[in-house]
Amino acid sequence: MRIVLGDYPHTRAVKELPGHEFIEFKPLPPAFARMVRTLEFDVCEIALATYLQARDYGVPVTLLPVVMIGGTHHRSLTRLPDAPALAPGDLPGRRVGVRSYSQTTGLWVRGLLREEYGVNAADVTWVTTEEPHVAQYTEPPYVERSAAEKVGDLLKAGDVAAAVLGPRAAGGQGAGLVPLIEDAEAAGRAWVERHGTIPVNHVVVVRNAVLDEEPKAVDALYAALKEATAGAEPPVAAGWSEPLAKALEIGGRYAAEQELVRTPVDVAEIERGAARWSD
Known part of the structure; x- marks a missing residue:
């Protein structure tokens, strides 16, 4: 199989499995769109959204x-350290930068x-630097695309009052930024x-055709x-678990509220699809 997994301690041994082609992406998100x-791949790590x-x-x-990865995101909503104080409840009517409106960190934030804080997605103008991974998706009218290359550039240019930056950006373009949320x-x-439960950021998917044709290989992976x-x-x-089900339910509810999906997310249906791997 052609497999894309991120570089983590818990994937290094997996990538030593014989008989597969493990394809490396740095950064990883471009693989999600492909x-x-x-x-393009038989098995691929992708973002929850x-x-x-x-x-x-x-x-x-x-x-x-x-x-594959996850965590809380209260620290992901940031501003410049020398900018005027800004509380999360002050965001309605303002512009907030985010890599993509469908980025999973943005979903959780x-x-x-x-x-x-009672701030709805439509109360804010979301300024993005990248398009959605799913080509069929049309963003809501309160989303704008910027020509800036990075979200941090939007902050530095004064184009946004705050920015959503995931944990992996914290030490890069997010270095020195201040969380809007105290503590x-x-x-x-x-x-x-x-x-x-804990917010989930990345999961793993398999092509249905591969699952039908090579179920033993998928089971072994x-x-x-x-x-x-x-x-x-x-x-x-x-493994299927109550925390995973809750994360999918909450993430799915958030996605519907934010106009990321058109229909409610049926967690029971997802669980039935994953039943072969239930303990």
């Missing part, structure tokens, strides 16, 4: 119940903004306690991922 647009949108538009892939770590822990993720820090894990 997977959902052309089915990309999976939900691909499913919504009938892209023939099945979720492997494997969480907009969800917490609505839940905790973001404590707020993230409170979110997890309230919801009984899943088994290797399950062994490799055993003992990893949550939410990284393999």
Whole structure:
């Protein structure tokens, strides 16, 4: 199989499996678009929002119940350190930068903004630097595309009041930025306690045709991922679980509220598709 997985401690041993072609992407997100647009790979790690949108538009892939990365995102909503103080509740009517409106970090940030601060997605103009991975998706009218290359550039140019930057950008273009949410770590822990799950960012999908034609190969890959993720820090894990179901339910609800998907996300249907890998 042709397989795309990110570079993590829990994937290094998996990539030593014989008989497969493991394709490396740095950065990883361009692989997501190629997977959902052309089915270029047999198995591919993709962002949760990309999976939900691909499913919504009938892209023939099945979720492997494997969480590759995740975490809370209260610290992902940022501003320049020398900018005027800005609270999350002040965002209606303002412009906020985000790599793509369908970026999963943005999905989780907009969800917490609505839940905790009463700020709806449509209350803000979302300024993006990249298009969605799923080509069929049309962004809502409160989304704009910028010619800037990076979200951090939007902040520095004064084009946005705040920016959504994922954890991997924190040490790069996000270095030195200040979270809008005070005591973001404590707020993230409170979110997890309230919801009984941790936000999921990346999952794994398999082409339906490959699953039909080579089920044993897919099962063997899943088994290797399950062994490799055993003992990893949550939410990284393999296997259907209540926390995964809750993360899919909440993420799916957020996606519908934010006009990322057209129809409600049926978690029970996703679980039925992944039943062969249930413990």
